Amino acid sequence: MPPYEKSMEITPFKQKKCLATRKDEVCTIRSKFPNKLPVIVERYLREKKLPLLDKTKFLVPHELTFGQFLSLLRSLEASQALYLLISGKNMSCLSASMGEVYSQFRDPDGFLYITYASQDMFG
Structure with a gap:
């Protein structure tokens, strides 16, 4: 796995869209999929070992x-502890x-925000 690079940094989801836009998005998602929960999964900002996931938005059953x-997330990035x-x-x-x-x-x-990281985050 390549080392962490500045170019791999991305803007957190909350900073990409204003609160009203995010609320509208959740309302639309919940009306279309009432049995699913909107979840945002992002890499810890200082994470150096784990790659970015292909997607950040998930619809998850209750x-x-x-x-x-x-x-499920481990299956997307099976080679690392998560x-x-x-x-x-x-x-x-x-x-x-x-x-x-x-x-x-x-x-x-209305979103559930989850951050993933490797063990080094705790040390």
Whole structure:
């Protein structure tokens, strides 16, 4: 895997769109897919080892556990250990449903923001 480069930095989702636009987007998503949760997954800003995911927006079923969601993300980047932080600072029990995690940690705009990082983030 190539080392982290400045050119690989991207603007966080919240900074790309204003609050009103993000709220409208969530409203549209929830009306089209009432049984799915809008989740944004982004790489930790100081992450040096993990690559960017191909996409950042996910529609996740309420019943899916946080552990199953982690497995889904791991399958996208199977070669590295992956740690997930909710709203940039919280961790959740792997057996909690995404519906529970969403209701507890969703942002005021309606998205659930999850940051992924490697172990070095904690050290």
